[in-house]
Each structure stands twice: as structure tokens, then as C-alpha cells.
């Protein structure tokens with residue numbers, strides 16, 4: 001089975017690591033290995049927010065041989081060129097990063113569900129999927145926590161078919 005290398009950027013509590021590995025294994029035919037916590041890249045940092053692209057470039061540079069993709073989960077709030085903040089970012093067929101800084105909730109199950117949605121969404125981009133017009137689909141673009149909470153944790157039928165084509169292309173099935 002092909003592998004994803006997962007890193008924490010900053011602190012990644014055990015329960016979030018368990019959730020992250022769990023959702024990747026559940027939704028994608030990949031093995032997910034945690035390779036440790038990294039210090040963030042402060043190049044481009046503004047008021048405590050980190051530049052998503054810089055973190056992702058760093059992650060890609062650390063992808064070990066034999067791993068198909070790389071992923072990062074960060075406690076830091078992220079922004080991207082042209083966007084005030086982002087929940088995550090992906091480079092298709094390379095890797096993703098998700099920030100849980102804005103996903104926290106008093107309700108633990110809600111927090112975990114938001115994290116699963118954002119990881120699934122970014123992994124969808126890693127497999128080449130674009131944003132989906134269906135508001136319930138996990139590939140729907142979310143600009144706010146409200147929109148994250150509105151969408152479901154799963155891919156719609158159309159996105160699922162596209163995903164399966166990508167699995168086949170990459171010999172994952």
C-alpha cells in the first residue's frame with residue numbers, strides 16, 4: 001500500500017493525530033505514517049499567522065523516499081496569497097496542510113468532525129479534485145466555519161467517481 005507521511009507543525013495533540021490518521025485511512029486507499037512534529041517556517045509570518053505555501057513547500061522538501069504524498073496538521077493559523085486566512089492548502093499530487101486554529105469548539109465531536117472534513121477536502125485536492133457546487137459535498141469551498149459546519153464529511157457521487165478514477169490512475173486499487 002502506498003503511503004502518506006504525516007507531520008505536525010507545532011503541537012499536534014494525540015487525539016487530533018488519531019483523528020487525522022483515521023480519516024485518511026478511512027477515505028483513501030493509503031497507509032498514513034506519523035513522522036513527528038516540526039517547527040514552523042516563519043518566513044512570510046504576519047501577526048502570528050503563517051504563510052500556508054511556505055509550510056507546504058517545507059513539508060514537500062521533507063517527504064521521504066517511498067512516500068506518495070505528504071501532509072501537515074498545524075496549530076498555527078494560516079493565510080495564503082490573496083486570502084486573509086485559510087483552513088488548509090493542497091498542491092495536487094503532492095501534499096496538503098490543514099490548520100486547526102479556527103476549527104476548535106467546546107464540543108469535542110464537532111471539533112473532530114471539522115478536522116476530518118478539512119483533511120478530506122484537502123486530500124481531495126491532492127487527488128486532483130476541484131471545488132464542488134453541491135453545498136453538502138466535502139469538496140464544497142468553505143470560507144467560514146459556518147460553511148464548514150454546513151457541509152458533510154463525504155464526497156458526493158460525482159466527486160467520488162472522480163476520486164476513484166484518480167485512485168485507478170495512481171494504481172492504488
Ligand SMILES: [Zn+2]
Nearest residue numbers: 121125131141
Ligand atoms: Zn478547497
Ligand SMILES: [Zn+2]
Nearest residue numbers: 132137156159
Ligand atoms: Zn462533490
